[in-house]
Amino acid sequence: MNPDDARPTGVITDAATNSVTGAGVTGAGVTGAGVTGAGVTGPGVPEQGGPPQRRELSFRTSGLRIELEITGSGESRRLAGRLIPAQSAVVEIRGVITVEADASGCFTAEAVPPGQVGLRCRLGTESDHARLATGWVAI
Numbered sequence: 001m002n003p004d005d006a007r008p009t010g011v012i013t014d015a016a017t018n019s020v021t022g023a024g025v026t027g028a029g030v031t032g033a034g035v036t037g038a039g040v041t042g043p044g045v046p047e048q049g050g051p052p053q054r055r056e057l058s059f060r061t062s063g064l065r066i067e068l069e070i071t072g073s074g075e076s077r078r079l080a081g082r083l084i085p086a087q088s089a090v091v092e093i094r095g096v097i098t099v100e101a102d103a104s105g106c107f108t109a110e111a112v113p114p115g116q117v118g119l120r121c122r123l124g125t126e127s128d129h130a131r132l133a134t135g136w137v138a139i
Contacts, residue, residue, distance in 0.1 A: 053070075053071065053072065053073045054069065054070070054071050055069070055070040055071075055139070056068070056069050056070075057070070057137060059119070059134045059135075061132065063085075064083065064084070064085070064123075064132070065083075065084040066081060066082070066083055066084075066119065066121070066134065067081060067082045067084065068080070068081045068119075069081070070139050074114075075113065075114065076110075076111050076112065076113065076114075077111075077112040077113070077114060077139050078108070078109070078110055078111075078112070079093060079108065079109040079112055079117075079139075080106075080107075080108045081101070081106070081107050081108075081119075082101075082104075082105050082106050082107075083101050083105035083106075083107075083121070083123075084105060085105070086103065086104045086105035087101070087103070087105055087123060087124070088100070088101055088102060088103050088105075089101040089105075089107075089121045089122060089123045089124075090121070090122040091107045091109075091119060091120075091121050092119065092120040092121075093109050093112055093117055093118075093119060094117065094118045094119065094120055094133075095117075096109070096112055096113065096117065097109050097112065101121075112139065114138075114139055115138070115139065116136045116137070116138055116139075117136065117137060117139055118133060118134050118135060118136045118137070119133065119134045120132070120133045120134075121133075
């Protein structure tokens with residue numbers, strides 16, 4: 001098993017804002033990255049069967065930001081993302097599905113099961129592409 005694919009034992013959340021912290025982006029030449037976002041789980045939030053939930057995360061590193069919107073509840077989530085600056089890439093929702101980001105940097109993954117997920121991106125052309133991976137977050 002690739003060590004980058006090992007699922008974490010837990011995710012750190014800020015109880016006051018329910019924001020995800022402590023997950024980063026790593027890869028060839030990628031350093032000093034983190035994730036910020038607004039959570040939608042916790043006290044007072046409807047459980048399964050309630051209205052769809054929405055959550056936004058932003059993974060950042062020098063030269064790249066990945067904005068991710070997570071919607072859905074119950075047994076299925078939808079992930080819609082954008083790479084900034086805009087560029088095409090192959091985006092893997094680790095262990096679930098691989099999708100392509102178009103030239104504007106947009107990608108979508110449907111029917112993603114709840115649980116721990118991380119992203120792995122291959123940027124650029126086949127002959128000259130950078131690889132990077134985010135930390136794991138709970139969806």
